[in-house]
Amino acid sequence: MIEIKDVTKKYGDFTAIDHLNLSIEKGSFFGLLGPNGAGKTTLIKMLVGLLKPSSGNIIIKKQKMSRDNTFLKNKISIVPQHINLDKELSIKENLIFSAKLYKIKGKEQEKRVEELLQFSEFKAIENKLSKKLSGGMQRKLMIVKALVNNPEIIFLDEPTVGIDVNNRRKIWNMLKIMNDMGKTIILTTHYIEEAEYLCDKIGLMDNGKIFYCDTSDHLKNNLGKFTVEHFNKNKITEYKYFHTIEEAKKYVNTLSDHYILRNTNLEDVFYNFTNRKVQ
Numbered sequence: 001m002i003e004i005k006d007v008t009k010k011y012g013d014f015t016a017i018d019h020l021n022l023s024i025e026k027g028s029f030f031g032l033l034g035p036n037g038a039g040k041t042t043l044i045k046m047l048v049g050l051l052k053p054s055s056g057n058i059i060i061k062k063q064k065m066s067r068d069n070t071f072l073k074n075k076i077s078i079v080p081q082h083i084n085l086d087k088e089l090s091i092k093e094n095l096i097f098s099a100k101l102y103k104i105k106g107k108e109q110e111k112r113v114e115e116l117l118q119f120s121e122f123k124a125i126e127n128k129l130s131k132k133l134s135g136g137m138q139r140k141l142m143i144v145k146a147l148v149n150n151p152e153i154i155f156l157d158e159p160t161v162g163i164d165v166n167n168r169r170k171i172w173n174m175l176k177i178m179n180d181m182g183k184t185i186i187l188t189t190h191y192i193e194e195a196e197y198l199c200d201k202i203g204l205m206d207n208g209k210i211f212y213c214d215t216s217d218h219l220k221n222n223l224g225k226f227t228v229e230h231f232n233k234n235k236i237t238e239y240k241y242f243h244t245i246e247e248a249k250k251y252v253n254t255l256s257d258h259y260i261l262r263n264t265n266l267e268d269v270f271y272n273f274t275n276r277k278v279q
């Protein structure tokens, strides 16, 4: 459904995206996981036509994405990193305003807004001004707003950044339901748990490249399902990875220092490749 073909983006002399290739299938929930500055936002902006690649092509539904491809722009939606609500408008008015931008009018507009208010459980507080909502609720409203044009593909740039665990869970549940409804979802995150919980495929991103792309289980199993973390004599943490618990236990029996034996996570995979932490 989405093909990124040898895409590079330069800001002056600086290469933010470096000859990147990627395919994303219809109906998938794809995560771009990487630390600040990896190039995630730049890539998302190119995918939605807000930025032009310096070279290479982005093909969505067999069409080249560009700033003026209105056919494609009607099939997609973006939930940006910054709050894009009109804070002086109520929840319902924000949705109506967004519908108007897509030229959805009359009875169709009423029906769509009503459906979204029900789906999001905002109905009971539909007249509340969006500036009175908590940060988590504002993020949730941004996602609901992105559904107004009934998009096939939704791009979310760090959708739960700075949100407490409780509201994060609520947003995750909503995104799962949207994916179950058939929407293709692409999100960027630097939260390991978010990528692991939501995404069926994850691209590990650093320095403008996706250096590894697979399911969360494959990414972890290829490294070794079990991790032993221990402080060596120089007080430096060393990590060793094992495919079976028996191998891991055999190894810890040889250690005299303090150690932790645990399941491998995506942070380990990322660190093993880059020597850097995601978070």
Ligand SMILES: Nc1ncnc2c1ncn2[C@@H]1O[C@H](COP(=O)(O)OP(=O)(O)OP(=O)(O)O)[C@@H](O)[C@H]1O
Pocket: 011, 014, 016, 034, 035, 036, 037, 038, 039, 040, 041, 042, 043
């Ligand atoms: N308009 C710009 N001009 C120059 N450099 C930029 C511009 N936008 C981004 N960059 C640089 O490109 C690199 C990638 O930035 P980008 O925002 O895409 O990363 P990111 O992974 O989304 O990080 P974050 O989560 O902090 O947004 C960074 O080094 C950033 O400083």
